[in-house]
Amino acid sequence: MSSSLLRSSALRSALRATAPATCTRAGLAGATFVRGKATLPDLPYDYGALEPNISGRIMELHHKKHHQTYVTSLNNFSEQMAEAKHKDDVKSQIALQPMINFHGGGHINHSLFWENLAPTSSGGGEPPTGALASAINDSYGSLESLKEKFNAALAGIQGSGWAWLVQDTQTGSISIKTYANQDPVVGQFRPILGIDAWEHAYYLDYENRKAEYFKAVWNVVNWKAAEARLK
Amino acid sequence: MELHHSKHHQTYITNLNAALKKQAEAVHASDITTQVSLQQAIRFNAGGHINHSLFWQNLAPTSSSDAKLSAAPNLVKHIKTTWGDEDKFREAFKAALLGIQGSGWGWLVKTETGTEQRLSIVTTKDQDPPVGGEVPILGVDMWEHAYYLQYLNGKPAYVDNIWNVINWKTAEERYLGARADAFKVLKASI
Incomplete structure (x- = not known):
């Protein structure tokens, strides 16, 4: 697809x-005030398509x-x-x-x-190419180094939240940011890749071992979708 | 309960001790920058x-006499004067718990204004503790790890059922006691 x-x-x-x-x-009783819902x-894939990750x-x-x-x-x-x-x-x-x-x-x-997730059979986990790959190498040295820092950011979230690879709309550079609860990436930054660190995202599979989830999720990251968000 | 106690609670203790150790070193070295940078980790894990x-401490098996409202006669009287009746109190508590955006806790607390004692329902985010001078009477954990394996996304059912295991005897003791009394369990564990 x-x-x-x-x-x-x-x-x-x-x-x-x-x-x-x-x-x-x-004046219409029960009028709908919002046009588009x-x-x-x-x-973009079946519920089971990301297993076992x-x-x-x-x-x-x-x-x-x-x-x-x-x-x-x-x-x-x-x-x-x-x-x-x-x-x-x-x-x-x-x-x-x-x-x-x-x-x-x-x-x-x-x-x-x-x-920004995909089954491994549809390219999930395949390393980024092009402009995103260059930006990652420029900022983090390597993809492995980015993942390490991203996982440290995920692990450091105190409570519910998300970690994002974002692009600064002013400078064009990429960085890792965490957001509390459901705060979305808006304003100065553009979302490139997001990982959900709410407990409901992993608890049934990983319980309190969230570091294992953070490690496994990279196997199903859709870097092509992430790259398409980069400007 | 086992995961929650032996894994989650244990992790907070382990991380707290690590942060306190670093803080003691930073104090010893007069390293103020490090002391300040450790504050958030201490606040969260403590x-x-x-x-x-x-x-x-404020939970009890349903079969226990402590889990009955009759174990908290003075507190229940005050709840009734504040909220009208127990059901209205539970409704208000439930609304507060379900209104938490993200992880956090709901509390019934006692505050003292002059000679007057007041009850109120407050929520704290993440692991912020009720340490602003109020006496915590009852706390309910609204982190997803507290209920997800059993209730999945059905957190209203968790909130409804928590009332079956509230330790009203503990609640009454905290209500009648001073602030330090509510925290004595901590002193015993250090």
Whole structure:
């Protein structure tokens, strides 16, 4: 399956989610204030396709339950946000911002995550090439060295969160950053590759041995998808 | 429970001791930069140790008489005056627990304002411990490792069922006692 198709669909749904339209018809009871709704993107592979690195059981729960909940909640809070905007209710809009950040972030992060993973039979784990490979060598010396530093960043997250390889939109250089909870990579940095360090991402397979998950996940990283995000 | 206690809690203790050892060396060497850089590791791992120590103590097997509300007559009276009734209190606690974004804890705490004692429900993120002057009465771990193997993504069910194993006797003792009393389990373990 073409990764560009999936990429665009994931980005499109994320985009829709962050651009709620203002209400169209005031006064309609139960009017929908948000025109486009976020939807759960299909996985580009079967739930079991990343085994033994990530089990089908984890993938199914993670996609069908966790990600779906972020999508549902995002739509719910986007609707409330649109309503608050319609009413010029600034206090409610501010109160809703953390909910949009958390659930919208959860939707964006997972959409990017599914796409930057791939079964080994579809190129998962194959080292990056081209511009990304050069950028990694320039910044980290080697892919192995990047992985080591990335895994140290993952292990250092205190609580739930994500580690990302990001590109600085000002300088173009790449670096590793961690984000708390579902904070998405927005603003100055562009997401290139994300790894989920929430316990639900690995606990059923690895329990408290998260270092083993961080080591194994590189076997199913889709470096082609990561490279396509680099500008 | 076994993983949670023998692996997770143990890791916090191991990492705390390592950080404290480094801090002692940094203090000895008057190395302020290192002391400051160690603070977050100490806060996180000490918090993990404190929170879990409080948590185990405020749980009890359902069959135990300590797991009955009748073991906390004074606390329950105060809960009723604050929230109206037990159900409303549980609802409020549940809403707070389910509202945590990411890892964290929910607490019933007692604060003293002048001569008045107040109860309130607070949440702390990650392993931040309840050490701001309040008395922790009950803590509930909302990290995914606390429930995921059993409840998967169904955390409302975990929250509903936690009430079956709350140690109300411990809660009553903490409610009646001073702040230092709630933390005495830590002193005993050092």
